Amino acid sequence: DSGVTQTPKHLITATGQRVTLRCSPRSGDLSVYWYQQSLDQGLQFLIQYYNGEERAKGNILERFSAQQFPDLHSELNLSSLELGDSALYFCASSSSGGDDEKLFFGSGTQLSVL
Amino acid sequence: GQNIDQPTEMTATEGAIVQINCTYQTSGFNGLFWYQQHAGEAPTFLSYNVLDGLEEKGRFSSFLSRSKGYSYLLLKELQMKDSASYLCAVRDFSRSNDYKLSFGAGTTVTVRA
Secondary structure (H helix, E strand, O other): OOOOEEEOOEEEEOOOOOEEEEEEOOOOOOEEEEEEEEOOOEEEEEEEEEOOEEEEEOOOOOOEEEEEOOOOOEEEEEOOOOHHHOEEEEEEEEOOOOOOOOOEEOOOEEEEEO | OEEEEOOOEEEEEOOOOEEEEEEEEEOOEEEEEEEEEOOOOOOEEEEEEOOOEEEEEOOEEEEEEOOOOEEEEEEOOOOHHHOEEEEEEEEEEEOOOEEEEEEOOOEEEEEEO
């Protein structure tokens, strides 16, 4: 158990809908990362937050947004869903954003868009 | 940004050694990580290199050459439980993106009896 909690574990929805994925980092970790993993593309970095502020941005679509709340949990919002958004979405956390930080991953949310 | 290349698949026999290579191109290198991911599970941290050389951790070792943009993960005394995907990840710093950890597509290692 990494200490990172993601909910829900599975999500099935239809095209055009909007969903929210939730992540609680390890106790004491300030950084939260979101990754998308699909079969043909591997782990794709979406966005990182550090202590409530956006710190780095990857290949995140405009239809997607995220935030980190004062209690450090984070939410990833996916809207106007398309079939191609079906993937495993991982949240990861780390402590301080230092050079040798390692990421601790949650067990992921499997999103299926039908 | 960076390009990270690693082989798609490798097969080896139980008890043998396997070396997984990773090459990368980045403008602001700030560390290289290896993660292990079993099918359907979350990636877990294996190793970290930021200086040139070999880091050894039990049966697993990782090597880095920054001038060549090259790393390898060495798995010794392979066990069936080592069958997994191994992900090379490069930490990159840029003014526009601060620090970013990007992953390669992963190498699926299959250990056979």
